[in-house]
Amino acid sequence: MPVDPFRTAALRSAVLSAWSESPARFREDANAEEALATGGYADRLLIELAANALDAARDAGLPGHVRFSLDTSGPVAQLRAANVGAPLTAAGVSGLASLRASAKRSGSISVGHFGVGFTAVLTVSDAPQVVSTTGGVMFSRDRTAGAVTALGVAELTKELAARNGQAPALRLPWSMEMAALQADPLPAGFDAQVRLPLRPGRAGELEELLRAVGDDLLWALPGLFRVEIELPGLPLTTIERQDLNDGLTVITRDGVPTRYLAAGAAGTIPASLLADRPIEERAREQWQLTWVLPDPDDRPAAPLHLLELPPDAVPVFLGAPTPTDEPLSLPARLVGTFPVDDTRRRLAPGPLTAYLLDQAAAQYLELFTAVPPEHRLSLVPAAGFPLGPVDAALRTGIVRRLSRAPVLLAVLGDAVVPSSACVITGISDGAARLLGRAVPGLLLPPRTPAQLEALRVLGVALLPLADATSALAGIDGRPAFWHQVYEALADQNAEDLANLPVPLSGGGRRIGPAGTLLPGPDALDDDILRRAGTLAPELCVVHPDAAHPLLSRLGARPADAAALLSDPALIQLFRRFREDLEEDDPDPDELADLARLALDLVEAGGPAGGLLDDVVLTDSSGEAWPAGELLAPGASLAAVLASDADLPLMGSRWAVYPEQTLARLGVRTGLRIVAVENAEADLPDLQQWWSEVVGDSLPPETFEAVADLDLIDDEKWPQLLAMLAADRDTLRALTSGPDPSYTRWWIRRFALLGGEPPHRWRTSGALGLTGLYDELPVSLDGAVAQAIGVLGSTADALTADPSDLLARLADPEREVPAGAVPALTALAVQALEADGGLALPGSVRTLTGAVADAGDVMVLDLPWFAQLVSAGELVAGGREPVRVARALELDLVSEAITAQVVAGPTRSLSPPETAAAQRAALALGVDLAVLFGDRPLLVAPDLSVGTGPGSAQRVTWWGPDADDSDARGGARSSNGLRVDGSAAGIGRAVAFVAGRWSDRHLAVVAADGDLLDLAENGVQ
Structure with a gap:
């Protein structure tokens, strides 16, 4: 007769009797079991097996210990879960075979108390077994179906058929034969074992689940201290938990430890909060909560992914204590005795849940302060939408508590409430520690955007760096301290550092580096700086121990x-x-x-x-x-x-x-150089120069001038000018700046050379002024001579002193070369036309270079009249004789003398004469045929001109009549142009018509000679 220590027969009889009497009960039990197996516990097999093992260990007062084994050696693969603790009892078997009637009804905390967790085994097996030191029971879906069929109740048979033979598996237990138990004993050291013959194809899935078992299982089941995993062909995997002091827990997997921080609490639930809970739950008045976090300081063994949740991270789930589907956006895991709804996957709403969530928020504060200060910000709930109502309640409660508690550590080490704290972004930790001496409640700067966001969530103020640096004025520090401040802030924006205090070498401080003087490699030696600081204590020289390159960037200048x-x-x-x-x-x-x-x-x-x-x-x-x-x-x-x-x-x-x-x-x-910025500079006659040169226009830029010129001896100006020329700076002052520069203006006006101002002398190269002006009697640098007004050309004479120029032209004591007279006469005309106020001289220079009375001379307007009038009676008319005559108020010779041409017979040029004309044209570089065109020269061998009755004078050539429009212009007119056939006449005629009257002598020589003569006279 089989042994039945757990009274399984009576349990089966009662159930079968109930089903017989009420087939609807059979259907209810089948549906309930199926719902649990495919719904609430569909993916919770391992956790439920471990939970039952933990409860057995607690009942025996032992630490929880479970071993999961996957046995694939037999014809049917099995998953086995062995545990230590209290052995199987009749009440326990009754609980396994009942739905929602757990044997665990005491007020103590246990994991399983709903009486439905064992249904998770049905997700992989249809014939689960539980073996203990007191015996074993088995369940079987097939044997249950056979027992139902054997009842012979038509409605049951019909219902079973409607379910395709799928009867409830866990309602009917059978005691196992002793022989079977002896043949397959418990593993050594264990007191019970669940054995699950697996449905075909499930072994691979179970192996993956077993490989994935980790630390979370031990946190989900407080009191479970050892988990072993045995897989085919692999060494035994061991996961062990060790609770240390100060909330530290070490979980070791195969000898590799991982440290965790845990903060938890336990207590008694107020009776008022249990009033709306199911009756059996009301006896469970104890609550317990634990927050779990990998230890941030255990970096080699504990990855910190839970501390810095990226936006796409998998949320942390809340355990009640077994995992639920309540997602948390917090970086820590929460395990507690929360009430759940019928799905066992969500917390049951109500006052009890709200109470426990509030307790959890309070314990989170403990976890927060247990974490090293440098890692605390990672525990602040992130901003944004919560993941659900439970997450929202926790986040709200946690933020409220964190923002009111001294949970942050200021840079000086004091704990501060977030509302009294502040932070400066973009600075180093070292800079923050230095600034913290002046800014109460200053925190280390956030390293990441997430940390900055956490500070904002807590209500920490964001302090501008400029405000912090201004606050530094309120503290004292040695110069070396300020050097540390500058070093720490060296990479910050200059505008934020404008009010930095700067210690000075003479004592005291200056607010703001701008304008201070910075010692350093480019500065003066210490002795000079010391003496300067002694004489002027307010001199802002930075203390050498505080000197830093940052100060230069902020406006300090090298103390040079x-x-x-x-x-x-x-x-x-x-x-x-x-x-x-x-x-x-x-x-x-x-x-x-x-x-x-x-x-x-x-x-x-x-x-x-x-x-x-x-x-x-x-x-x-x-x-x-x-x-x-x-x-x-x-x-x-x-x-x-x-x-x-x-x-x-x-x-x-x-x-x-x-x-x-x-x-x-x-x-x-x-010679002293003075920098001139305005008309008040210390220079003689500066205001007069300013009035004449600058006038009412904007002042010139600062320029340099030679000073002390009024102190020079009149006889020593040549030496002074030599000194000026030899010095680069004084020469620059003379030749540059406003035009004329002050220096140039003063010397021109007041200096004397040989008793005369500079513009009364000419340079040796100004040959056109020979005789009219004397050559400078002293040797002078050319650039200096030009700058001070010594005449270097006829144009200089015109601009220097026109009245003096006219006077010299009329001075008979001055001998002027005849060749220079035409150019000087033209210069005088320009002067008179430019300044109507100039006095007209009573004497003029004639073509001979001599001076004659203006009433005795005429302006030569037609060159052939020079054959009739002496050169001493003629004034050079140049190319514009009418203009000369008008300016000098003289007559034109062609208007003053009536000339009558006595030509006699005329003819064309003979071949020799034509050759002479061609030679003259060649010498002048013109084409004879083009020059005369269809109006060739006429030859009058006896060419004479009379100026009165009985007078006739031989001439070599004669031009057109005076009323010819081109005649007085002296170019390209051959109307009536006659020559006597001589080379002198032909050459002059060609030069006149070609407009090259100044080259007439060359043309005459060319007409008189051959090519050799031309070459000898420079004609190519």
């Missing part, structure tokens, strides 16, 4: 000579000292200190101007003088100064400095 010479503090110091000279004797020590500082700054490369304009030195008797009023001993300028030039001699104590250094202070060593 140029910077100090232009610094307002020093400029004011020197200016005040010089102004005090007018009222009192200066302190000699202060004078020496200021003078040496200025001289050292100049030697260090400082430019002229700035404070150098106010430097005070002493003269040879020790009296204080502005440096610009002293004359250096042995100065080259001394040799050209006028005797009344009152320049005290500089004291010898300053002679230890180079002459160039002294000159840049203004000491008179040579």
Whole structure:
């Protein structure tokens, strides 16, 4: 007789009797089991088996231990789950065979208490078995179907047929034979085992599930401390849990540990919250919650993917305690004794759930503070839409608590409430720690956009960097501290750093680096800076220990000579000292200190101007003088100064400095250069020049001028001009700038050379002015001579002094070469026409170069009249004789003399005469045929011209009548043009018609000779 320790026969009899009496009950049980197997527990086989194992261990007071084995050695593959703990009892078997009637009814916390979890085995097996040290039971869908059929109840048979023979599997248990148990004993060390013969094709699926078992199983089932997985052909996999102090848990998988942080709590549920729960749940008044997070400091073993959830990450699910379908957007896993609805996949709405979620939010705060400060922001709920109502409730509660608690760590180490905290983006951690000394509640800057968003969620203020740097003014720090600040902020925008405090070498601070002076490789040596700081404590020299390149980017200048010479503090110091000279004797020590500082700054490369304009030195008797009023001993300028030039001699104590250094202070060593910015500069007659040259127009840009020109001896101007030409700076001042430059203007107007101003002399190259102007009696650089107005051409004479030009032309004492007279006459005409106010001279130069009375001369307008009138009676008319006659108020010779041509018989040119004409044309480069065209020259061998009765004078050629429109123009007219046949006549006629009258002598020579003659006279 078989042993039946669990009274399975009685259980079967009761169930079968119930089904017989009520076939509808059979249908209900079948549908309920099917619904659970395919719905609520369809994918929860391993967790449910582990949960039952954990409950058995708890009942025995043992740590949970389960081993999953996949056995594929037999004809039917099996999944087995062995556990330690309390053995199988009759009540337990009754619970397995009942729906929604668990044997676990105590008020203690247990995982399984619904009485339906075991139905998960039906997802893979139709004949599950439970073996224990007290015996074993088995369930079978086929044996149940056979037992139903054996009842002979028509309605049951019909219902079974309608279900295709699929009877409920777990309602009828059978005790297992002892022989079978002995043949297949429990694994050593275990007290019970669930054995699931698998349906065909399910082994591969189960192997994948077993391979995927991880740490989450131990977190879902608190109290489960060891899980073993045994797969065919593989070593045993072991997952163990060890709870340490301070909320740390280590889960080791095959010897590889993973550390977790856990924060949890337990308590008693208020009775009022259980009133609407099912009766059996009301006895379970204990609650328990745990938040789980991989330890951020366990980086090698614990990946931090849960700390930084990307937007597409799989949500973390909430366990109640077995997994539900409630998604959480939080980076930590929550496991707790939450009530679930009938699907076992969602939390049951109601006051109990709300209460527990509120407790969970409170415990999240504990988890948050357990995480190292540098990782806490990753635990802040992300902004955006929640994943569901449970997620929304948790996030709201968590954010509310986090924002009101001192959960953030300021850079100085104090805990701060988010509402009192602030953060600056874009700076380094080091910069934040430095700024934190001035900004209470300043946090380390966020490293990622997610961290910045987390700070916004908590209500942390975003502080502009400019506000933080301004706040630094409220703290004290050694210069080295400020250097650290500058280094930490070196990559920030300049506009955010404008108000940075800057420690100064003389003590104190300056707000804002702009305008400060920065020590460094390009700065002055420490001794000069020290002396400058002593004399002017308000001088803003950055303390050397604080100097940093950032300050230069923010407007600080290198503390070089140029910077100090232009610094307002020093400029004011020197200016005040010089102004005090007018009222009192200066302190000699202060004078020496200021003078040496200025001289050292100049030697260090400082430019002229700035404070150098106010430097005070002493003269040879020790009296204080502005440096610009002293004359250096042995100065080259001394040799050209006028005797009344009152320049005290500089004291010898300053002679230890180079002459160039002294000159840049203004000491008179040579010619002094002054920078001119306006009409108030210290230069003689500057305002007169400004009025004449600049006038009412905008002032010119700053330019340089040579000073002290009014101190030069009139006899020493040649030496002075030589000095000016030898110096590049003074020569530039003369030749550049506004036109004319002040220097050029003053020398032209006031300088004397040989007792005369420069424009009364000509250069040696101005041959056209020979005789009219004397050559400059001294040797002078050409550029200087031109700049100061020495005449270099006839055009210079016209622009320099037209009245003087006219006077010289009329001066009989001046001998002018005859060849220069036509050009000078034309120059005089230009002068008279340009200035109607010029006085007309009573004498004029004739073609001979001599001066004659204007009433005795005529303007030569037609060149052939020169054969009748002497050159001493003629004034050169040039190409515009009418214009000359009008300007000089003289008669034209053609109008003053009536000429009668006595030609006699005329003829055309003979061949020799034609050859002479061709030679003349060739010499002038013209074509004879084109020149005369159809109006050839006429030859009158006895050509004469009479000017009155009985008078006749032989001429070699004669032009057209005076009323010919082209005659007075002197070009290309042959109307009535006659020659006597001589080379002199032919050559002149060709030159006149060709418009080359100035080359008439060449034409005459060509007409008279042959090609050899032409070559000898330069005709090619």
